[in-house]
Structure formats: structure tokens, C-alpha cells
Amino acid sequence: MADVPAPLTLVESFLNSIDVESGLDDLRDLATFRRWLADHDRPAPADEADLDLARRLRAELRAETATHHDPPEQAGHRSRDALDALSVRIPLAVRFAPDGAAVPAPAGTGVTAVLGEVLAAVALAAHDGSWRRMKICPADDCRWVYYDASRNSSRRWCSMRVCGNRNKTRTYRQRTAPA
């Protein structure tokens, strides 16, 4: 999606690795998960535990984006215990950039490094406010995660165009198909 800021592109792709409308799930088994990783230039020797961790993290982060439709004072009603329990399994470290900036960065290997990239991007985005703009379409047959770039952060649906013409699956598959 063109609206997604560069630091959140992997997050957006990870959260949309399941397509509710078509039922296609890039994390449905190890073979498809490994292909998803390779398609995103992050080949990793994934095993069943990695796949399980990735699925759980995706589910929790997708549930988190659903709270972004609410005013900030209401977004605190969801339990983050499950999310916390997952995130301790994904090592992060503080990295210091040449300009002195200190940022979270993945400290694991293989799949935990990829999931660490996702978590680090979420942490940074939570800090600069852009994470709250990652929202999930409330249509039951859509549930597409999108970035709300509207001025007052009031966009409720993924896109009338995308949701309307039902081409997103095809577009998405074309975008992520192996070269």
C-alpha cells in the first residue's frame, strides 16, 4: 500500500499475510511461510515452533490494530499479556546509529530476527505515533490492515476502492509473487 511509511512496510506485509476474504494464508504451513520469508528477502530456516510464534504474533498485532480505531483512552482496555509473553521470546537490542540515535533492533537469528524486525518497527512507530495509524478494516470479510494517512487519522475502512472492487488479493499476490 502506497500510504504505508517505509519503516512499516514489513509490518504491513506481515499483518496482511493472511487474507480473510480469500482464505489464503502465507503462514498456513512451513512451505508457504518459508516462501513468504524468501519473497521478503529474509530467507530463514523456519521450523514449526517459528511458524507457531509468527502466527501468534501476527494474531496479537492484528488485534492490536483493531484498538487503533478507538480513542486513545479506550485503547487501553485490551489485555497485552499474550503480546508481552510473545515478545519476550523475540530478542531485541538497542543499537546506536552513527548519528547517535539509539533504536531497538533485532538480536535474534533466523525467524526471530525477522519477527524482531517487525517488533522493532512497531516499537519505533508506537513512539512516533505512526503505529496508531495502522488499522484493520472492520468489514468481517476483509480485515485488511491499512495505514491511515488522513490528516485527522479518521479513516475507518481499508479503502472504498480496494474493498469495493475486491481486487486486493490479486494485487497482493502479484506484488509478492516470486520474480
Ligand SMILES: [Zn+2]
Ligand atoms: Zn476493507
